[in-house]
Amino acid sequence: MSPFPSSSGSAVLVFKPRPSLPAPRQTVGIIGWLRTNLFNGWFNSVLTVIALGFLWKIVPPLMSWAIFDAVWTGGSDACAPGYEGACWVFIFNKFRVLMVGLYPGEHLWRPMLGGGIFIVLAALTVFHLLNPKKLIALWFLVPFPVYWLIAGGFSLTPVDQSLWGGLMLSMGLATIGILISLPLGILLALGRQSNFAIIKSISVGIIEPVRGVPLITILFMASVMMPLFLPVGININNLLRVQVGIIIFSSAYMAEVVRGGLQAIPLGQYDAAKSVGLNYWKSTVLIVLPQALRHVIPSLIGRCIALFKDTSLVIIVGLLDFLGMVKASAQDPEWLGHDAEAYIFCAFVFWVICFRMSRYGRSLERQKKGE
Amino acid sequence: MNISLRVLRGGRLTGLVLQLVVVAGIIYFGYLLFRNTQANLEARNIASGFGFFSVEAGFPIGSTLLPYTPADTYGYAFFIGTLNTLYVAFFGIIAATFIGIFIGVSRVSSNWLIAKLAEIYVETLRNIPLLLILFFTYSVVLVSLPGPHASLNPFFGCFINNRGLYLPKPLFQEGFGFVLSAFILGIVISFVVSRWSVSFRERTGVSIPSGWIGLATITGLPVFTYFAMGSPLAWEIAVLKGFNFQGGIIFRPEFSALMIGLVLYTAAFIGENVRSGIQSVDVGQIDAAKSFGVSKGSIMRRIILPQALRVIIPATTNDYTSLVKNSSLAVAIGYPDMVSVGGTIIGQNDQAIEIIGLWMAVYLAINLIASAIMNWINSKAKLVER
Numbered sequence: 001m002s003p004f005p006s007s008s009g010s011a012v013l014v015f016k017p018r019p020s021l022p023a024p025r026q027t028v029g030i031i032g033w034l035r036t037n038l039f040n041g042w043f044n045s046v047l048t049v050i051a052l053g054f055l056w057k058i059v060p061p062l063m064s065w066a067i068f069d070a071v072w073t074g075g076s077d078a079c080a081p082g083y084e085g086a087c088w089v090f091i092f093n094k095f096r097v098l099m100v101g102l103y104p105g106e107h108l109w110r111p112m113l114g115g116g117i118f119i120v121l122a123a124l125t126v127f128h129l130l131n132p133k134k135l136i137a138l139w140f141l142v143p144f145p146v147y148w149l150i151a152g153g154f155s156l157t158p159v160d161q162s163l164w165g166g167l168m169l170s171m172g173l174a175t176i177g178i179l180i181s182l183p184l185g186i187l188l189a190l191g192r193q194s195n196f197a198i199i200k201s202i203s204v205g206i207i208e209p210v211r212g213v214p215l216i217t218i219l220f221m222a223s224v225m226m227p228l229f230l231p232v233g234i235n236i237n238n239l240l241r242v243q244v245g246i247i248i249f250s251s252a253y254m255a256e257v258v259r260g261g262l263q264a265i266p267l268g269q270y271d272a273a274k275s276v277g278l279n280y281w282k283s284t285v286l287i288v289l290p291q292a293l294r295h296v297i298p299s300l301i302g303r304c305i306a307l308f309k310d311t312s313l314v315i316i317v318g319l320l321d322f323l324g325m326v327k328a329s330a331q332d333p334e335w336l337g338h339d340a341e342a343y344i345f346c347a348f349v350f351w352v353i354c355f356r357m358s359r360y361g362r363s364l365e366r367q368k369k370g371e
Numbered sequence: 372m373n374i375s376l377r378v379l380r381g382g383r384l385t386g387l388v389l390q391l392v393v394v395a396g397i398i399y400f401g402y403l404l405f406r407n408t409q410a411n412l413e414a415r416n417i418a419s420g421f422g423f424f425s426v427e428a429g430f431p432i433g434s435t436l437l438p439y440t441p442a443d444t445y446g447y448a449f450f451i452g453t454l455n456t457l458y459v460a461f462f463g464i465i466a467a468t469f470i471g472i473f474i475g476v477s478r479v480s481s482n483w484l485i486a487k488l489a490e491i492y493v494e495t496l497r498n499i500p501l502l503l504i505l506f507f508t509y510s511v512v513l514v515s516l517p518g519p520h521a522s523l524n525p526f527f528g529c530f531i532n533n534r535g536l537y538l539p540k541p542l543f544q545e546g547f548g549f550v551l552s553a554f555i556l557g558i559v560i561s562f563v564v565s566r567w568s569v570s571f572r573e574r575t576g577v578s579i580p581s582g583w584i585g586l587a588t589i590t591g592l593p594v595f596t597y598f599a600m601g602s603p604l605a606w607e608i609a610v611l612k613g614f615n616f617q618g619g620i621i622f623r624p625e626f627s628a629l630m631i632g633l634v635l636y637t638a639a640f641i642g643e644n645v646r647s648g649i650q651s652v653d654v655g656q657i658d659a660a661k662s663f664g665v666s667k668g669s670i671m672r673r674i675i676l677p678q679a680l681r682v683i684i685p686a687t688t689n690d691y692t693s694l695v696k697n698s699s700l701a702v703a704i705g706y707p708d709m710v711s712v713g714g715t716i717i718g719q720n721d722q723a724i725e726i727i728g729l730w731m732a733v734y735l736a737i738n739l740i741a742s743a744i745m746n747w748i749n750s751k752a753k754l755v756e757r
Contacts, residue, residue, distance in 0.1 A: 037481070037482065037483035037484075038482060038483055038484055040481060040482075044480075044481065044482045044485075047480075047482050047484075047485050048482060048484050048485075051482075051484045051485055051488060052484070195386075196386055196389065196390050197390075198390040198393060198394055199390060199393060202393070202397070209731065209735060212692075212731075212734060212735040212738050212739075213696065213730065213731045213734045213735065214696035214697065214699040214710070214734060215696075216699045216700065216702065216710055217699065217710065217727055217730045217731055217734070220710075220714070220717075220723070220727055220730075221723075221727050224717060224723040224727070225723045225724055225727055227411070228407070228408045228411045228412065228723070228724065229404050229407055229408055229411075230407060230411075231407050231410075232407070232410045232411055232414055305498070309498075309499070309500040309501070310500070312500040312502045312503060313502060313700070315502070315703070316702060316703055323500065323502060323503055323506070327506060330510070339507075339510045339511050339514075340507075340511045343503060343506055343507040343510075343511060344507075346503055347499045347503055347507070350498065350499045350500060350503065351495065351498045351499050354497075354498035354499070355494065355498045358497075358498065
């Protein structure tokens with residue numbers, strides 16, 4: 001049918017658009033991309049030039065230091081003074097100490113196996129290979145055999161805790177800290193929401209002061225003050241005390257995260273639970289908490305990252321965790337002058353773990369939005 | 372939420388009993404702690420109470436804002452440490468805010484390269500521990516600076532070497548008070564002018580460039596007074612004497628490392644707040660403003676910022692309190708802040724309970740004050756609903 005009514009039946013005018021011209025060459029392809037993203041306007045062009053100059057100044061020297069001029073093989077004499085590049089031999093040489101501290105060599109297979117189990121579990125989590133319920137159960141169960149492997153006892157030779165160190169110690173402090181502080185944090189958060197004035201004020205009285213002071217003061221308290229609180233004659237070792245300090249610190253933050261989730265639950269859910277005859281604990285455990293926790297998983301992962309980074313502070317109360325071992329290695333008289341390599345390696349390991357965790361958190365967030 | 376009371380069988384009475392039991396438990400626990408502590412303190416011969424505050428400290432402190440000698444008391448030493456904490460916190464917050472805003476704005480820049488660089492900065496610094504950054508700055512970056520004889524001299528009177536950063540020290544001569552008063556007068560005048568210009572614009576519709584007028588009075592008045600009084604300001608410049616520089620203002624490497632680490636780390640977090648704040652503003656609003664022909668600067672000042680601030684301020688308040696708490700990491704690189712000085716005191720007289728209690732009290736107080744100020748600012752920025 002023609003779009004125009006034909007009056008006489010003669011030639012019918014049909015609107016026929018010409019084929020569209022190709023987009024101007026300056027707006028497509030690489031040139032177009034450069035124009036819209038780097039050189040749109042004089043201001044952005046200047047910025048781009050400055051940034052390129054900055055990169056030119058920084059990146060090539062850094063690359064040649066870290067890769068091309070670096071020493072990858074040899075002994076401590078390979079990095080003679082005057083050598084230009086990074087001395088990665090130093091890291092290879094110290095690798096065992098950085099990973100497990102002074103853990104005795106003949107039992108080295110135990111932390112290695114434990115670490116392997118841990119890596120498998122982390123991979124299962126990060127790549128979404130197991131369903132959430134199984135994952136949570138595994139995360140709460142696996143630390144027991146791993147702890148047994150590392151600590152010994154029950155047919156394995158016990159290894160004294162003063163010999164633990166390195167990345168193993170950091171991971172251990174963080175994992176146990178998170179797994180214990182999460183339930184405690186949930187209890188504190190429920191306490192804070194409670195209608196019993198006394199329980200509420202006790203919860204607030206724990207959460208707010210702990211959140212208001214630096215972790216260092218709590219670690220000092222655990223390390224210096226806690227022995228004074230125990231009955232005369234009873235001693236618990238520094239590692240356990242520090243772990244308790246970390247748990248207390250983390251619980252307060254976990255509580256605030258969980259509270260956010262609790263506040264997001266509509267009141268109708270509580271009413272519905274009540275109307276089917278559930279009591280407080282049943283409605284909390286079966287109805288409220290599962291929803292509240294699902295709501296705050298991304299922030300919980302944020303807390304895990306923060307706590308893992310915070311475990312590096314234990315060096316101040318005399319534990320040699322990963323950062324502590326890195327610092328101690330950098331001060332080894334046989335390998336003086338390799339602070340940069342030591343700290344960059346440490347930063348790299350922390351970065352890989354934390355960045356991966358934050359990506360995981362983001363993927364969960366996206367999943368939640370997709371639901 | 373009245374659940375706990377009503378749902379527990381027995382209601383009010385059970386609740387009361389439960390609470391009483393908890394209170395009794397806590398009192399008993401507290402009593403046990405108290406008794407144990409008493410016994411332990413006696414067994415270890417540790418004094419209690421704050422009597423030690425008037426005892427001579429006997430240890431030196433590296434950098435102080437007020438004059439201090441080892442002959443001063445423990446109390447004064449602790450006070451010096453507290454001042455250092457406040458000093459780091461105050462300037463750290465200011466610097467981190469500026470760099471954080473810069474990072475956040477770069478994150479949303481239309482320039483791909485700048486946005487990428489800012490993203491790399493944020494993702495790197497947020498995912499490594501602050502303590503590591505401090506160690507790195509202190510024992511890699513600052514140590515690699517040249518020695519005093521080969522000091523960097525970026526501008527007249529400023530020297531940078533591995534012993535510290537030296538700046539010229541202002542020496543106020545007689546009459547400088549007038550310059551200061553002129554400066555304050557300038558602020559007052561510009562405030563009055565901006566108030567008046569708003570009401571003038573509302574009455575007549577004519578807008579007065581009050582910002583420029585204010586800038587002119589605030590800078591012009593003091594400069595005029597300065598020259599009128601015959602330049603009452605001299606500079607003391609650091610000079611190399613023997614192995615080291617003398618005179619001027621010195622920032623020691625411990626302070627610089629702490630400042631650099633704290634500020635760069637916190638700026639990454641503030642940058643993320645700024646980014647999410649700016650991105651929370653609906654693009655349609657900006658398009659609408661553009662279609663009215665509102666200038667770019669005005670769009671930023673009058674449309675984006677007021678809305679973005681509502682997202683930025685609460686999150687940034689948290690980062691400020693983190694910065695204050697993180698300043699306690701000074702102890703790890705030897706800057707004498709409150710925790711470091713307190714730690715030295717504990718090492719000398721074992722009075723851990725008093726010192727740790729004081730630490731907590733001071734940090735709580737600082738954080739309460741900081742969040743009160745930020746809440747006040749937030750209430751100003753909040754959406755005013757009718």
